[in-house]
Amino acid sequence: MLEALSAHNKTTSESIYSFIEQKEQLYDSLFNNNIDGILVLNTYANVIDANPAMEKISGYTVEELKNLDLISHIVEGDIEKKLYHWNEALQGKPQEHGLSIINKAGKKLTLVVKIIPIRNGNQTIGAFEIIKDVTEAKRMEMMMHQSDKLSLVGELAAGVAHEIRNPLTTLKGFLDLLEPEINSTYAALMQSELERINIIVNEFLFLAKPKEVDFKPNSIKKIMNNVILLLEPQSNLKNIQLSSYINDNEIDINCDENQLKQVFINILKNAMESMPNGGNIHVKINTYNDHISIQFKDEGCGIPEEQLERLGEPFYTTKADGTGLGLLITKKIIQNHNGQLIVKSQVNKGTLVEILLPTR
Ligand SMILES: Nc1ncnc2c1ncn2[C@@H]1O[C@H](COP(=O)(O)OP(=O)(O)OP(=O)(O)O)[C@@H](O)[C@H]1O
Ligand SMILES: [Mg+2]
Known part of the structure; x- marks a missing residue:
C-alpha cells in the first residue's frame, strides 16, 4: 500500500516538475485560454503581444494592435486617469482602474483594467494589462437603477391619487346635500365632473399599485x-x-x-x-x-x-x-x-x- 502511494506521489511530482519545466507552455495556457483580455506592453505602452480574448474585445488582430495608438481609443474624459495609473505601474505598483474605450466597430466599451508591472530586478521593463469587458454588467446595473426610479415615481403618484380621493368624497357628499337647492343642470354637470375625477383617480391608483x-x-x-x-x-x-x-x-x-x-x-x-x-x-x-x-x-x-x-x-x-x-x-x-x-x-x-x- 505504502509503496503504491509513494510510487503514485513520485509520478505526480514528476509530471508537475516536467510541466513546470515547460514554463513556456504554462504561460501560453494562461495567456491564450484566458477569458480576460491580456496585453503585453513595453514601457512606452507599445503592444508587444495580445491574447485571443483581447482580439475579441477590441476587434483588432494582434498585428493591428501592435501598430495601434492605444491612447487615441480611450474616451476623452478617461485619458488623464489612464496616464496616472500607467505611471504608477511603471514605478512598480500594480494598479486597477475603470476605463471607457471605443473598439474597432466604434462601440463604446466599459472595461476594468489591471496593470501588472513586469519587473527585472528592481527595474520595470513593461507591464501586463488584464482587461475585463464589463459593458453588459454596467448596462444591467443602469437598468436596475432606472426601474427603481420608475417604481418610486409610481409610488409617489399613487400617494397623490390617494390623497385626492378623500376631499373628493367630501365634495360629493355636500353636493348631494345641496342638490335640491341648486340649478339642476349645474348640479348634474358637477356630479358628472366629480365622477370623472373619481374614475381618473381610481385608474391612476389601480395602475400605480404593483x-x-x-x-x-x-x-x-x-x-x-x-x-x-x-x-x-x-x-x-x-x-x-x-x-x-x-x-x-x-x-x-x-x-x-x-x-x-x-x-x-x-x-x-x-x-x-x-x-x-x-x-x-x-x-x-x-x-x-x-x-x-x-x-x-x-x-x-x-x-x-x-x-x-x-x-x-x-x-x-x-x-x-x-x-x-x-x-x-x-x-x-x-x-x-x-x-x-x-x-x-x-x-x-x-x-x-x-x-x-x-x-x-
Ligand atoms: N407611434 C410612434 N410614432 C413614432 N415613433 C414611435 C412611435 N412609437 C414608438 N416610436 C419610437 O420608438 C421608440 C421607443 O418607444 P418606447 O415607447 O419604447 O420608448 P419611449 O417612448 O422613447 O420612452 P418611454 O415610453 O419609456 O417614455 C420611441 O423613442 C420612438 O422613436
Ligand atoms: Mg413610449
Missing part, C-alpha cells in the same frame, strides 16, 4: 374607454383628437386588466408624442372568430424602416426625455397574453400599431 398578475374575463371595450378617459385631458392639451370605433360583437377575453391598461397607455402615449402639432388618433377594436384586433393609428412623425426592428429593445429611445421602456414592457405583456404586436409605419405619415389577442 399587483399580482390576474387573468380573468374582461371587456376590452371597457378597458379602452377608461384609458381614453384617463388620457383625454392630455390629448386635448396637445390638440389631439382621440376617437374610437368599437364593433358591437365585442366579447370578454381572458386577460389582466391592469396590464392591458398599461399597454394601451404606452401605445397611445407614443402616438401622442409623435404628433407635437396635434392631429388625430384612431382606435379600432374588431372581433373575429378566434381573435380580437386592437388598432391604434396616428398621424405622427412615423418610424424609419431601420429603426422598426429596434423597437422594444431596452432603453431604445429617440426622445430626449424618454426611458425607452414603454414598448419593451408592452411587448412583454402581449407575449404573456399569447398575443402579437405588429407595427407598420411611414415616415411623416404616421404609425399603425396593432395588437392581436386570442379570444380563447
Whole structure:
C-alpha cells in the first residue's frame, strides 16, 4: 500500500516538475485560454503581444494592435486617469482602474483594467494589462437603477391619487346635500365632473399599485374607454383628437386588466408624442372568430424602416426625455397574453400599431 502511494506521489511530482519545466507552455495556457483580455506592453505602452480574448474585445488582430495608438481609443474624459495609473505601474505598483474605450466597430466599451508591472530586478521593463469587458454588467446595473426610479415615481403618484380621493368624497357628499337647492343642470354637470375625477383617480391608483398578475374575463371595450378617459385631458392639451370605433360583437377575453391598461397607455402615449402639432388618433377594436384586433393609428412623425426592428429593445429611445421602456414592457405583456404586436409605419405619415389577442 505504502509503496503504491509513494510510487503514485513520485509520478505526480514528476509530471508537475516536467510541466513546470515547460514554463513556456504554462504561460501560453494562461495567456491564450484566458477569458480576460491580456496585453503585453513595453514601457512606452507599445503592444508587444495580445491574447485571443483581447482580439475579441477590441476587434483588432494582434498585428493591428501592435501598430495601434492605444491612447487615441480611450474616451476623452478617461485619458488623464489612464496616464496616472500607467505611471504608477511603471514605478512598480500594480494598479486597477475603470476605463471607457471605443473598439474597432466604434462601440463604446466599459472595461476594468489591471496593470501588472513586469519587473527585472528592481527595474520595470513593461507591464501586463488584464482587461475585463464589463459593458453588459454596467448596462444591467443602469437598468436596475432606472426601474427603481420608475417604481418610486409610481409610488409617489399613487400617494397623490390617494390623497385626492378623500376631499373628493367630501365634495360629493355636500353636493348631494345641496342638490335640491341648486340649478339642476349645474348640479348634474358637477356630479358628472366629480365622477370623472373619481374614475381618473381610481385608474391612476389601480395602475400605480404593483399587483399580482390576474387573468380573468374582461371587456376590452371597457378597458379602452377608461384609458381614453384617463388620457383625454392630455390629448386635448396637445390638440389631439382621440376617437374610437368599437364593433358591437365585442366579447370578454381572458386577460389582466391592469396590464392591458398599461399597454394601451404606452401605445397611445407614443402616438401622442409623435404628433407635437396635434392631429388625430384612431382606435379600432374588431372581433373575429378566434381573435380580437386592437388598432391604434396616428398621424405622427412615423418610424424609419431601420429603426422598426429596434423597437422594444431596452432603453431604445429617440426622445430626449424618454426611458425607452414603454414598448419593451408592452411587448412583454402581449407575449404573456399569447398575443402579437405588429407595427407598420411611414415616415411623416404616421404609425399603425396593432395588437392581436386570442379570444380563447
Ligand atoms: N407611434 C410612434 N410614432 C413614432 N415613433 C414611435 C412611435 N412609437 C414608438 N416610436 C419610437 O420608438 C421608440 C421607443 O418607444 P418606447 O415607447 O419604447 O420608448 P419611449 O417612448 O422613447 O420612452 P418611454 O415610453 O419609456 O417614455 C420611441 O423613442 C420612438 O422613436
Ligand atoms: Mg413610449
